[in-house]
Amino acid sequence: MNGSLTFLSVAPEIALAAAVVLLLLVEVTFKPRAWAWAVVAGAGLAAGTALSAWQWVAHRGADTGTFWNGMIAVDGFAALAGLLVFPLAGLGLMSAWRLAASQGRRGAEFIALVLLAAAGAHLMAAAADFIMLFIGLEVFSLSLYVLAGFTRERVDADEASLKYFLLGAFASAVFLYGVALVFAATGSTTFYGDGGIADYLAGTVIFRPGVLLAGLALLLVGLAFKVSAAPFHVWAPDVYQGAPGGVTGFLAAAAKVAGFAALARVLTAVLGARADDWVPAVAVLAAASVVVGTLLAIVQDDVKRLLAYSSVAHAGFILTALVAGRGGVGDMWFYLATYAVQVLGAFTVAAAVSGDRAGRSPLAHWAGLGRRAPWLAAAMTLMLLAMAGIPLTAGFAGKVAVFRAAIDAGYLWLVIVAVLATVAGLFFYLRVIVAMYLASPEEGASLPASPAVGWGARFVLAVAAAATLVFGIAPWPLLEVLRDALPL
Amino acid sequence: MTVTAGWYLALAAVLFVVGASGLLLRRNALVMFMSVEIMLNAANLSFVAAGRQLGVLDGQAAVFFVMVVAAAEVVVGLAIIVTVFRRRATASVDDLAGLKG
Numbered sequence: 001m002n003g004s005l006t007f008l009s010v011a012p013e014i015a016l017a018a019a020v021v022l023l024l025l026v027e028v029t030f031k032p033r034a035w036a037w038a039v040v041a042g043a044g045l046a047a048g049t050a051l052s053a054w055q056w057v058a059h060r061g062a063d064t065g066t067f068w069n070g071m072i073a074v075d076g077f078a079a080l081a082g083l084l085v086f087p088l089a090g091l092g093l094m095s096a097w098r099l100a101a102s103q104g105r106r107g108a109e110f111i112a113l114v115l116l117a118a119a120g121a122h123l124m125a126a127a128a129d130f131i132m133l134f135i136g137l138e139v140f141s142l143s144l145y146v147l148a149g150f151t152r153e154r155v156d157a158d159e160a161s162l163k164y165f166l167l168g169a170f171a172s173a174v175f176l177y178g179v180a181l182v183f184a185a186t187g188s189t190t191f192y193g194d195g196g197i198a199d200y201l202a203g204t205v206i207f208r209p210g211v212l213l214a215g216l217a218l219l220l221v222g223l224a225f226k227v228s229a230a231p232f233h234v235w236a237p238d239v240y241q242g243a244p245g246g247v248t249g250f251l252a253a254a255a256k257v258a259g260f261a262a263l264a265r266v267l268t269a270v271l272g273a274r275a276d277d278w279v280p281a282v283a284v285l286a287a288a289s290v291v292v293g294t295l296l297a298i299v300q301d302d303v304k305r306l307l308a309y310s311s312v313a314h315a316g317f318i319l320t321a322l323v324a325g326r327g328g329v330g331d332m333w334f335y336l337a338t339y340a341v342q343v344l345g346a347f348t349v350a351a352a353v354s355g356d357r358a359g360r361s362p363l364a365h366w367a368g369l370g371r372r373a374p375w376l377a378a379a380m381t382l383m384l385l386a387m388a389g390i391p392l393t394a395g396f397a398g399k400v401a402v403f404r405a406a407i408d409a410g411y412l413w414l415v416i417v418a419v420l421a422t423v424a425g426l427f428f429y430l431r432v433i434v435a436m437y438l439a440s441p442e443e444g445a446s447l448p449a450s451p452a453v454g455w456g457a458r459f460v461l462a463v464a465a466a467a468t469l470v471f472g473i474a475p476w477p478l479l480e481v482l483r484d485a486l487p488l
Numbered sequence: 489m490t491v492t493a494g495w496y497l498a499l500a501a502v503l504f505v506v507g508a509s510g511l512l513l514r515r516n517a518l519v520m521f522m523s524v525e526i527m528l529n530a531a532n533l534s535f536v537a538a539g540r541q542l543g544v545l546d547g548q549a550a551v552f553f554v555m556v557v558a559a560a561e562v563v564v565g566l567a568i569i570v571t572v573f574r575r576r577a578t579a580s581v582d583d584l585a586g587l588k589g
Contacts, residue, residue: 131550131553138560146564156587162581165564180530184497187542187546
């Protein structure tokens with residue numbers, strides 16, 4: 001299959017790109033109502049999902065095939081990323097639908113950017129070459145920079161956008177220089193095949209080991225930045241807090257999925273032969289993320305900021321699975337998929353409580369939510385309990401899975417640190433729940449108008465709650481499928 | 489003394505450090521963005537030099553992709569910086585301190 005040319009390998013990206021072009025053309029030609037946007041976007045995402053499902057059926061469990069001269073990988077891993085990213089983009093659009101519709105004619109651009117981000121995210125997971133990975137990373141990131149500042153009328157949003165852009169561009173440049181150094185050392189940017197980087201690293205003789213090591217380190221720093229692992233997390237709180245409420249959920253969920261998909265493929269498929277060198281570094285990153293994220297989340301008074309620091313901690317938990325190398329990839333996907341749905345659900349509630357254009361969501365907005373909007377409060381409680389890792393939620397099953405993977409790999413100390421952080425994390429998750437049910441709004445406090453929830457947001461919350469409970473009570477079927485299907 | 493590819497790789501490393509320290513030390517958003525461009529060009533120079541040294545064309549091909557991506561990045565980046573500047577009449581990142589905690 002190597003080197004053969006087939007468009008089916010990039011069919012999901014083509015479907016999404018076609019949907020984007022069609023959407024913008026229809027927009028400028030006919031100036032349609034908002035439902036027409038939904039039809040085009042829905043068709044594009046459904047086509048992407050269906051093509052990924054077809055790839056999944058055809059390729060899961062099989063060896064990785066590469067196309068376009070080793071640029072694109074087709075395997076269960078890439079198909080799984082599509083099956084997760086495209087529905088997630090659909091849910092993100094539903095959650096942000098009121099925001100998009102309220103932007104007038106710019107709403108079509110909003111939807112186009114979400115679709116482009118989804119295409120870039122899938123390209124990151126399917127890339128079999130560092131240059132292709134860089135392109136996917138940039139398509140994805142550039143869309144998110146704009147989305148973070150989409151509501152121009154708000155001061156916070158353009159600050160979030162500029163910070164995200166400057167730090168994101170810095171991380172991309174670091175990543176790219178790492179790729180250049182790896183190329184200087186190995187003479188290749190391709191992952192697989194004869195003369196690829198994996199092949200080179202599996203050999204016994206390494207010329208220029210210093211250049212190679214520096215390149216790999218810079219490259220991993222760039223990716224760690226994208227998944228907001230400590231100490232490369234500084235952008236996350238400001239961006240999550242400043243971005244419009246309707247956008248943050250998709251931004252948080254998609255950034256984790258795309259970043260970890262790329263990281264997992266690079267670590268296990270490219271650097272699999274040198275696992276002894278990178279596993280300790282990843283373990284330290286994981287421990288740092290878990291500790292820093294948890295400790296800083298405890299002192300936050302803004303729910304969106306709190307969720308941002310909690311996402312740093314979750315990046316650490318997901319990295320915990322990766323210290324097991326190839327054996328942990330299935331567990332990583334389980335954690336990633338369930339966490340992505342939880343974080344999208346939690347930010348959907350935050351957008352309903354504080355307004356989907358608003359950046360900030362101070363804890364005062366949440367006081368007495370249990371009485372004002374019982375269903376919203378119940379959904380938020382379930383998401384928070386799942387993130388905290390309470391049994392019978394998917395969060396618990398995911399934590400058990402990643403901890404077991406790390407123990408099997410001999411990283412007991414990391415698991416102990418992570419368990420302690422989980423216990424400490426209960427404090428800040430419960431703090432929000434206490435505010436919702438036990439606190440009453442302060443006298444004369446200016447609360448936002450009663451929480452407005454559109455049908456799209458209701459559907460997102462129903463899906464998130466169902467997924468969290470189903471995979472919390474019976475995680476084994478999904479876990480086994482994920483573990484079987486992913487030899488990278 | 490002949491100038492070998494190693495010299496170019498060293499120059500690229502210097503450029504990368506200049507760009508990275510520019511981004512970390514300067515406070516003007518435009519200058520910071522310019523520093524990022526210097527870092528990208530450091531990567532480009534490494535690609536070309538290494539490709540020439542190894543006798544493969546992959547390095548030069550990579551540079552084309554990077555240049556296109558960098559152009560797209562400029563479009564988005566300058567738009568964001570102009571938006572910020574219009575509102576605040578300053579491009580200094582020290583004035584962007586609304587979000588913290």
